[in-house]
Amino acid sequence: MTEQQAGLADDILENGVAMTVPPGFSIDRRERHTDEYFLNMGPQHPSTHGVLRLMLRMDGENVLEVVPHLGYIHRGLEKIGENQTYLQNIHLTDRLDYLSSHMNNLALCLAIEKAMGIGVPERAEYIRVMVCELQRIQSHLLWWGVLGMDLGAITSFLYGFKEREMITDIFEEMCGARLTMNFFRPGGSFADVPDTFIPRVRAVIEKMKTAIDEYDTLLTNNVIMHLRTKGIGVLPAKTALAHGCSGPVLRGSGVALDVRRSDPYSIYHRFSFDIPVGTVGDCFDRYKVRMEEMRQSLRILEAAAASFPGGPYRSKKYASYNLPAGSYYSQVETARGLLGVYIEADGGPKPHRIKYRSPSFANLSALNDLAVGHKLADLVPIIATLDVLIPDIDR
Amino acid sequence: MGMRHIGYATRTIPKFLDPLPGGAKLVDAIEFVVAWARANSLWPLIYGTACCAMEMMSTGSSRHDWARFGVEVARATPRQADLIVLAGTIVEKMGSRLVTLYEQMPGPKYVIAMGSCAISGGPFYYDSYSVIKGGDRLIPVDVYIPGCPPRPEALLYGIMQLQEKIRTEGRRNPWKIGTLNQAPFGDPLAEAKKMWADLEKSRPAAPPAAADAAGGNGAIDRPKPKRPATEQFAEVARSPLPAPLLDNGTIYAYIIENFPEITLTRQSEQTVEQVRALGQEYLLDLTVPLRRYVELVGFLKDSELLDMNFLLHVTAVDRPDRFEVLAHLFSANQGHNILIRCALDRQQPEIPSLSPLFAGAIWHEREVFDLFGIRFSNHPDLRRLFLEDNFPGHPLRKDFDDPSRVVRRPY
Numbered sequence: 003m004t005e006q007q008a009g010l011a012d013d014i015l016e017n018g019v020a021m022t023v024p025p026g027f028s029i030d031r032r033e034r035h036t037d038e039y040f041l042n043m044g045p046q047h048p049s050t051h052g053v054l055r056l057m058l059r060m061d062g063e064n065v066l067e068v069v070p071h072l073g074y075i076h077r078g079l080e081k082i083g084e085n086q087t088y089l090q091n092i093h094l095t096d097r098l099d100y101l102s103s104h105m106n107n108l109a110l111c112l113a114i115e116k117a118m119g120i121g122v123p124e125r126a127e128y129i130r131v132m133v134c135e136l137q138r139i140q141s142h143l144l145w146w147g148v149l150g151m152d153l154g155a156i157t158s159f160l161y162g163f164k165e166r167e168m169i170t171d172i173f174e175e176m177c178g179a180r181l182t183m184n185f186f187r188p189g190g191s192f193a194d195v196p197d198t199f200i201p202r203v204r205a206v207i208e209k210m211k212t213a214i215d216e217y218d219t220l221l222t223n224n225v226i227m228h229l230r231t232k233g234i235g236v237l238p239a240k241t242a243l244a245h246g247c248s249g250p251v252l253r254g255s256g257v258a259l260d261v262r263r264s265d266p267y268s269i270y271h272r273f274s275f276d277i278p279v280g281t282v283g284d285c286f287d288r289y290k291v292r293m294e295e296m297r298q299s300l301r302i303l304e305a306a307a308a309s310f311p312g313g314p315y316r317s318k319k320y321a322s323y324n325l326p327a328g329s330y331y332s333q334v335e336t337a338r339g340l341l342g343v344y345i346e347a348d349g350g351p352k353p354h355r356i357k358y359r360s361p362s363f364a365n366l367s368a369l370n371d372l373a374v375g376h377k378l379a380d381l382v383p384i385i386a387t388l389d390v391l392i393p394d395i396d397r
Numbered sequence: 398m399g400m401r402h403i404g405y406a407t408r409t410i411p412k413f414l415d416p417l418p419g420g421a422k423l424v425d426a427i428e429f430v431v432a433w434a435r436a437n438s439l440w441p442l443i444y445g446t447a448c449c450a451m452e453m454m455s456t457g458s459s460r461h462d463w464a465r466f467g468v469e470v471a472r473a474t475p476r477q478a479d480l481i482v483l484a485g486t487i488v489e490k491m492g493s494r495l496v497t498l499y500e501q502m503p504g505p506k507y508v509i510a511m512g513s514c515a516i517s518g519g520p521f522y523y524d525s526y527s528v529i530k531g532g533d534r535l536i537p538v539d540v541y542i543p544g545c546p547p548r549p550e551a552l553l554y555g556i557m558q559l560q561e562k563i564r565t566e567g568r569r570n571p572w573k574i575g576t577l578n579q580a581p582f583g584d585p586l587a588e589a590k591k592m593w594a595d596l597e598k599s600r601p602a603a604p605p606a607a608a609d610a611a612g613g614n615g616a617i618d619r620p621k622p623k624r625p626a627t628e629q630f631a632e633v634a635r636s637p638l639p640a641p642l643l644d645n646g647t648i649y650a651y652i653i654e655n656f657p658e659i660t661l662t663r664q665s666e667q668t669v670e671q672v673r674a675l676g677q678e679y680l681l682d683l684t685v686p687l688r689r690y691v692e693l694v695g696f697l698k699d700s701e702l703l704d705m706n707f708l709l710h711v712t713a714v715d716r717p718d719r720f721e722v723l724a725h726l727f728s729a730n731q732g733h734n735i736l737i738r739c740a741l742d743r744q745q746p747e748i749p750s751l752s753p754l755f756a757g758a759i760w761h762e763r764e765v766f767d768l769f770g771i772r773f774s775n776h777p778d779l780r781r782l783f784l785e786d787n788f789p790g791h792p793l794r795k796d797f798d799d800p801s802r803v804v805r806r807p808y
Contacts, residue, residue: 025780045494046444048473053446053491073783074491075446080768081792082524085806093520100448116678121633144451147458163458170455180455181448181546189633243729246708246757257729259707265732271639317633328663329736331680331725333709344725344736346714359710359725367760393447393486396783 024057026069037061041378045074049152049382052392054366056381063377068370076396083356088114088323088345089187091356095343096182098358099394101141102336104133104173107186109343112267112332114188117325117347125313126190127269132203132306133176133185134268134334135299139210140169141337142292149289149386150221153230158221165206165213172202188323190316203307207300214296222293231285235372235384238283245371246364249339250291251388255283261335273302288387324351338362338389362394435479435505436560437467442478442502444495446485449512449546453484456549466556475501480559481508482552483515483532489802490785492529499536507563509555510538513545520545523806526792526799527784586807638677641732643703645681646673648733651702652683656693660684662738682736690724690739691749697726697735698754704728705735711751711761713769715795720746720771724758741771750776768793 023029024040044055053074059067079098083091088110095106108130115122122130147162170180176195177185185191221227237247239255252259258277262270278294280287325347333342339361346355365388372384414420445453456463457471470477475498487495499506510532513519518530532538539562542555650669653659661667662682664675672681685693697705705726714721720741727734741748750773751758762773763782770791773779781788790797 026778045491046473046498048443052450073781073785074488074494075486076488076490076783077486077521077528078525078792079521081526082521085524097448097520100451115635119635121635123633144454160459163455163460167455167460180548181451189630241756243706244756246710246755259729264729265641265727265734266638314630316630318630329680329682331734331736333727333734340709342709342725344710344712344723355712355714357710357712363760364757367757 023059024069026057026071027059027067029059038066043381045071050385050392051148051390054385054390054392054395056369058378058381060378063379065373065376065378065381068373068381070366070369072392072396074396075393077393079397080356080358084353087351088325088353091353092186093182093184095358096184097393098360098397099336099338099341099362099391100181101144101391102137102338102341103181103183104137104185105334105336106341107183108134108268109332109334109336109341111186111188112334113330113343113345114323114325116332117328117330117345118188118320118323120189121317122189122268123314123317124311126315126317128306128310129191129195129315130186130268131270131273132303132310133173135302135306136169136172136203136206138299138337139206139296140166142296143169145292145337145386145389146217146221149383152382152386153227155221155224155226158217161213161217161220165210168202168206168209172199172206175199175202187316187319189318190314192316194315200307200310203303207304207307210296210300214293217293222289228286230380231289231383231387233282234285234376234380235387236282236284237368237372241368241371242283245368247339247368248361248364249335249337250288250295251339251365251368253278254280254288254291254387256280259340261333261340265333267332267334270302273305275299275302285383285387288389292389322351324349325353333359336361338391338394339365358397360394360397362388362390362392366390366395432564436563439466439468439480439507439556439559440470440472440478441468441480441482442475442498443471443473444481444483444485444498446487446491447514449484449515452546452549453482453511453552456552461549461553463553463556466553466560468556475499476503478502479506481506481536482511483508483538484511484546486514486519486521487529487532487535488527489529490527490783492535495532496535507540507559508532508536508538509540509542509552509559511542511544511552511555512547513543516541516543523804526797526802530804640677643731643733644673644677645675645679645733646670648681648703648735649683651700652693652697652735655696656685656689658686658689659693680734680736682738684738684740687739687741687748690722690737691751691754693737694724694726694751695754697737703733703735704730706730708751708755708757708761709734711758711765713765713771713793715769715793717795719743720769722748722765722771724751746771747774748772749774752776767791770794 038059038061041058041060043058044050045053055071055074057069057071058065079094083094092107092110095110096103098106143162143166147159150158173183174180177183237255239257242252242255243257248259256279258279260277263277275298278291280291327347327349330345331342333340341361342359344357345353348354373381411424414424455461481499510516515532518528521528522530540555540559542551544551646669649672662684697703705728707727707729709725709727711724720743722739722741724737725734739748750762759778760782762776763780765771766773766779767781767783768791790799
């Protein structure tokens with residue numbers, strides 16, 4: 003008898019209803035004389051942003067408990083990474099959180115640079131900051147469009163993608179890829195930015211300034227938007243920190259943790275930008291934090307474009323990147339939060355162990371605290387404003 | 398049920414019509430119209446697992462707009478779908494769901510494998526223990542679109558290819574699912590080598606040298622291929638970053654004052670001055686005995702000076718003689734981080750859980766349990782996180798080997 007069959011045999015029936023509950027819930031047995039039921043959501047679902055699977059304990063339309071099931075896109079990146087050289091690992095980081103692929107590349111490159119003492123020229127640092135901020139805007143634009151679609155407004159999806167394509171064009175001209183960039187290398191990037199880079203960035207800044215105001219009139223000030231997000235999915239700051247949430251999710255709860263400020267990397271310390279924080283920690287706060295982050299990114303871009311220097315775009319190339327034995331860690335602020343890369347090197351060309359600490363993983367772990375007590379329909383804006391990306395969670 | 402009826406009708410009606418005078422032409426004409434209609438209204442089932450899904454969304458949105466080609470009503474349900482676009486990696490756990498989705502689609506149904514992962518596993522072909530090496534191991538694929546990810550134009554071209562296929566083939570029986578998922582792993586490198594060897598054999602012999610000397614066709618002055626010169630870059634010194642409030646030396650001094658049994662990992666010198674001399678870029682990596690592991694993490698969390706209120710991750714490292722569990726703490730307010738390392742017996746690895754201190758540790762520890770097989774005592778919910786419960790072994794262990802799943806990199 004297999005394990006599953008044994009489980010079914012133990013499943014005591016009462017009035018035709020199984021009394022045992024699926025794994026992961028806080029209760030062992032279903033309560034007698036209640037209308038509680040269990041509902042499966044995903045992995046094939048339009049609002050779970052990929053292949054997330056949730057098991058819900060419901061009472062009518064109210065969510066009593068959420069148990070996320072992961073692994074529907076677990077590709078074993080860390081195992082694959084152990085069999086590839088450090089430079090070959092860069093392209094794997096693209097596929098973690100593909101909407102922040104530049105920042106993922108940067109996180110790994112920073113760790114390699116730290117380990118080998120590689121410096122980065124001025125122009126390369128500027129390229130890094132600008133490209134990362136462009137991608138932050140790009141990622142938030144997609145999030146904004148999809149959030150609207152999750153709430154039933156398909157217009158925002160089309161608007162968001164319109165401006166997003168402008169930034170995609172910049173990346174495409176720069177490195178040939180639209181999504182999985184593989185652009186940064188230890189010491190800089192693999193190619194210089196084209197001459198059209200700065201004019202194009204300026205065009206994006208000009209366009210985005212009016213576009214964000216347009217988004218505000220379109221969605222932010224929409225009464226349906228307010229009704230569906232205000233007071234929904236409140237995440238207290240203490241819970242958020244205990245779960246290790248980061249990025250706009252944590253800042254929406256009022257904790258001003260931004261790796262760009264608290265553990266600065268590249269040349270972020272030279273730019274002035276504000277860290278928007280929320281007050282309540284509900285879906286609307288997370289929404290407003292992201293909208294404001296786009297404006298702050300534009301501020302950084304504007305300052306960087308004004309003082310964009312010449313010179314080499316990378317420092318000395320090495321024939322092989324063999325990290326000396328030791329443990330190395332670097333972290334960056336991606337569009338979703340704190341991404342950490344931990345490398346355990348043993349002196350060879352390949353890592354002994356490479357671990358990605360992904361922001362979505364921690365952010366999603368707080369889902370149960372957010373969703374309890376709300377309606378099933380509210381789960382959709384909650385997941386949308388957590389902005390989780392499933393390949394980033396599953397790795 | 399319904400599928401059988403449609404199949405029955407399409408099989409039997411031509412049987413009656415074909416023998417009649419002009420009947421075959423009538424069937425042909427109907428088939429032509431049906432195929433034309435089918436090709437121009439492909440309703441896709443959204444099956445996006447990874448990066449390719451973003452490009453699929455781009456294709457559906459403002460600039461590219463696949464509705465121009467009749468691809469509309471993109472939904473995440475198989476009910477009205479004709480087409481499934483496999484956008485992204487398919488892993489073992491998702492495989493059975495994909496087959497279910499495909500079986501739930503009403504026929505005739507078509508499949509586009511978008512991107513390297515859906516074609517062959519792509520960048521995850523080698524060394525991955527969970528990726529299915531191509532969607533066609535599970536369901537029959539009509540069109541393959543290479544790329545990682547393919548551009549929206551490529552997807553549009555793939556759709557046009559599919560339309561062409563539907564138009565030319567007319568109707569077909571799309572409900573046959575072979576035993577593709579039982580197919581053994583191919584060895585593409587060996588196959589390619591064999592192909593190259595065959596090509597070498599079939600190549601015509603070089604013309605005799607005499608023809609060159611005589612000024613025949615052989616004496617062509619071929620230009621030498623030009624390669625762009627490799628750019629040279631100067632070495633650049635690392636520019637200093639703003640220092641955090643606490644330097645490593647102060648942190649280390651404060652910790653060993655309270656936990657004297659702590660040692661620095663991989664460092665022969667252990668004094669505070671030597672730690673300070675390692676600089677700010679050195680990751681403070683402390684080894685703690687098992688009995689004081691939770692106590693130390695609690696101390697760091699509650700300490701007012703260090704204020705380590707943020708658990709970055711809990712993970713493990715496999716060493717030949719031991720497992721090491723790592724807990725990585727970060728101070729959200731002050732910006733310093735500390736790695737705590739604890740060696741475990743390789744036979745019966747068990748360590749107390751950090752979940753009473755940090756709620757976030759629950760999932761991290763489940764991941765370590767799943768991939769390393771390390772048990773966490775007093776963990777509230779110790780189940781596998783990513784893999785199926787019946788997955789054999791723990792894949793991140795160095796001695797994990799499963800030839801039925803893993804294709805080893807041949808170089």
